[in-house]
Each structure stands twice: as C-alpha cells, then as structure tokens.
Amino acid sequence: MKRIYMDHAATTPVDERVMKAMNPYLCERYGNASSIHRIGHEAKEALETSRQVIADKINASPDEIIFTSGGTESNNFALKGIAFANRDKGRHIITTRVEHGCVLNSCRWLETQGFKVTYLGVDKNGIVRPDDVSQAITKDTIAVSVIHGNNEVGTVAPIRDIGKICTEKGVYFHTDACQSFTKVPIDVEKDYLDMVTINAHKIYGPKGVGALYIKKGTTIDAWQHGGGHERNLRSGTENIPGIVGFAKSVEIACTDDITYMTKLRDILITRVLSEVLDCTLNGHPAQRLCNNANFSFKGIEGEALLLRLDLHGIACSTASACSSHTLEPSHVLMAMGLGAEDAHSSLRFSVGKENTAEDIEYTIDILKKEVGLLRKMSPVGGINVQ
Amino acid sequence: MYSKEVMDHFANPRNIGIIENADGVGKVGNYVCGDIMWIYIKVRKNENDEDIIDDIRFKTMGCAAAIASSSMATELAKGKTISDALKMTKQNIADSLGGLPAVKLHCSLLATDALVEAIYDYLSKNSLPVPDDVLRKHERIKIDLEKTEKMCLNPKAQENSLKKD
Ligand SMILES: Cc1ncc(COP(=O)(O)O)c(C=O)c1O
C-alpha cells in the first residue's frame, strides 16, 4: 500500500544527512562534554559548534542558547523560570488561547502557584491583535508568551509588533517557535525577543532535543537542577548526538524547501477548496506556515475522515496529534470562533519536503471519495453530497 | 488504538441508509463530541405474534467508534424481538466490537440510545404501552439531542436536519 505522510506538524522523518552527522556521536565520539580528557573534549567541541549554528540562525550569540529535551521542556522552563525569578516584581503573565498544550498547561499550573494569567483571544484567522497585548499589560505583568506559527491552523503571529510593545513596556517576550523555526525568519534583535522555544523533530531532526534562547541579562530561574550544565540553567549531561543532529537539521534547512512546500500546500488548498464542496480553510489565508493546510468538511467528523484516509495510506491529523485523547473540539478553532460542528469536522494536512505532486494528487482523489462516502452516511442535512 | 472488529465495521459499515416509511426512527446526539446518530426500524410480527425488528438502518455523523457501534448495533438488533432488543447494552456492543477505548464507550451508548429511541417512536406512534425505563431514557435522549443540535449544528444544518423525513 501507498504511504503518504502529510503530518509533518506532528513530527518529521530524520533527514539522512542528519542521521549521518549524528552517527559518529553514538559509538565513536561518545564522550561526556563535561569530562576533561580528550574524549570529553571532542563532545564539548561538537556541542559548542552546534550551539553556534543554532545561534546564528536566529541572530543570537551562542551563550544565549540553552539546550533542552525539546519544545515542551523549553516552554515549561521559559514560563515557570521567568515567573518564579520575577515574582517579586509582578505576578501577571499574558498568553493566548491558541497556544500549544504545554504552554497552556504550564500557565494553568502557574495559576495554582499564585500567578495570574490572561489568555488573549484571536480573530477569525487566528491572529492575536498587538493592541490587545498592549491593553492587557499592567504594572503587575512579568511576561508575554505568544505562539509564532500555530501548530493546528498554521497562522503566523505578528511577533515583531508584539515584541516592540513588550520592550517599550518593559516586560519579557517569549515565543514558541517550534512550528515556524527555519520556515519563517526569526531575528531575536529585530523581533524584540527575550526567549524563543525551538526543537529539532519538526525540521527533520531527532526527537527529544530542543533549545531555549534566553537573551543576555534576562532574569530567569533554572528549572532543572543538578550538576550545573548549560550555564547552570539546565542541568543534565548534554544529548550530544541529538544536539549535533539538531544543528545539522538547521544547516540543511533551505529556502528551496520552503518554496517547494509552499507550492504543494497551495495546490492542496486551491484544489480542495474548489473540488470538495462545503469545505472551508481554517487559519489565515496568507500569513500561514508554508506546510499547513487545515480544513473543515461540513457534516462529517474529523477522526472518521482521518481513519478513512489512513486506510488508503494517507497520514494526517485532527487538530493536533496530542489532542487526540480528548472529545472536546480543538481549543484553537473554538478560539477563532468556529462553531462546534466545524471544529469537530476539521482535518490538518502538513506537507513535507519529501512529498511529491503525485502524493497531493492522490490525496485529493481519495479525499473527495471519502468525504462523499462519509457524507452519504451522515444524517446532517443541507450538505452537498458528491 | 481500535480493535480489528471496530476497524472492520468502520471500513465496511453494515446497514447504512434510511428506511422509507420506517415504523420507528430514533435520533440521538452527544453534545460533548458533537456526534449524531439516526436509526430506522421496520417492525413485523413473528409466528408467536411478537414484534420483531425486520429491518434496521442507520445514519451517523461521528467518529470511527460511533460508526462501528451503529453498524454493530444494527447487526445485533436485526431479527430480535422488541423486548430482546431493549435488553441490549452499550457493553454488549463494545464487547462484540472487541472492546472500545474508555473515552469511546459513550459512542456505543449512542447506538443503544438510538435503538431505544426508535423503539420508543414505534411504540408511541402505535399507542402501544411504553415501558417505564424506555420512557425515562426517552426523556434524557430528547434533551441530549436538543442540546447537541443547539450547540453543535449551524442554523442551516439544524433547519435541514429537522426538515428531513
Ligand atoms: C507549537 C509547539 N510547541 C511545542 C511542541 C512540543 O515540542 P516537543 O514535542 O519537542 O516537546 C510542539 C510539538 O510537539 C509544537 O508544535
């Protein structure tokens, strides 16, 4: 059977060049970067070279990059670390209703620890209004955290405008850039960023490795204590093979890939909207990630469609991979003002550089057929059955 | 995450469709997940003069478990007497499907509810006695469906949903 993977927002395969770069650091150069001997030094060198590569990508300096175990840890570290380190200055944090679960749940936990959190709404395209951020900031506000590229609907937030406001008002600004990293340019200076969360497995790198950019001079507490690694901000023996792979995945990311994914995404969006009736695109039509296409198909339920496509070897996702455990409609789509019906009927396709035009063609054919089939099965009226 | 049986009934659902001039129609919904299910029954007498379910069809907008549950419910109910069909539980359906994940047990409840509701419709339309527990279930199901239509369907779909049949 065909295997067409269109769930790159969940994770990506490891690029062969990444795997080759990582390989020597498993069995040959296995040193601990903290060791003083030459074998340890080899690991330390790889660690620092990798740090430089990642720093360069966002116009940071290497000592502002702290390696972590991924996006979830970086977001937890950023929010909890900044909250506790600054709790004498204020107790208020601002975020949005469309964040990834790890930001939302970190914030909810902070609320149990005496912090106040404002969850800002978004417009129908999923955009946070910089004005709303500005108005929400009070004397008590410590930090603002806004997702850069939305993992469900692909909308890209106006982080530069928001960052400027935060800088002017003297509050820290953090962005979760797991989905946008290497796809949308990030410049920590120009975008007024104090903290940035990034990870490797969305960009053809390995799972379980990420980083947090922390601007020099930021007051933040360590969240994982131990032997004092990563400038005493994140203890634990560094995951050298993972970090080397992370750096390689950043090195190989190129604009040609972005152009290519954008082209595939646009074919998918244009054709689905014109050939599948009663179907809408979720997320911003233009300010969106190069790989994301999220639709609502009226009268059918997302999970059923996902599994029908899976029977044909097509892998995609409802809302986000992690929310598959819940019955409630996606919090992102509900925040954008979709009705529960449209939220339940949504499906996310996220293309990757190894997808082909034929993959898209095949997907559209199967999609049309399966949407028609499920609609014939559906009792909900007023929908065109193809 | 789903059993072989669930995937089989989901991939090849049995008894999809509607019955023109059905003797009973059961419409149910779950307002949390937004799923909606309709079951149609045709009733006839058997040789002992008991009412049996002669034909049964369904329409479902729902997850894979809901589709598989409705398919299984129709298979299990077909040919049963009304009183036996009323004894079917969500656990019977889940068991016949080789089990359902915990969060998906309510999908099989939706299927038994739709069946109960179709039988209620048949009994009340024909002025036959409605057992107390069926009446109680009917009251709950009616409220759930109203809530589902209000919360989960857009006005256009609501209008059409009500117009149909
Ligand atoms: C926007 C966003 N933030 C955070 C994460 C979590 O990252 P990780 O899987 O590396 O913990 C993900 C994806 O999983 C994501 O898409």
Ligand code: FES
């Ligand atoms: S999730 Fe509600 S019926 Fe399946």
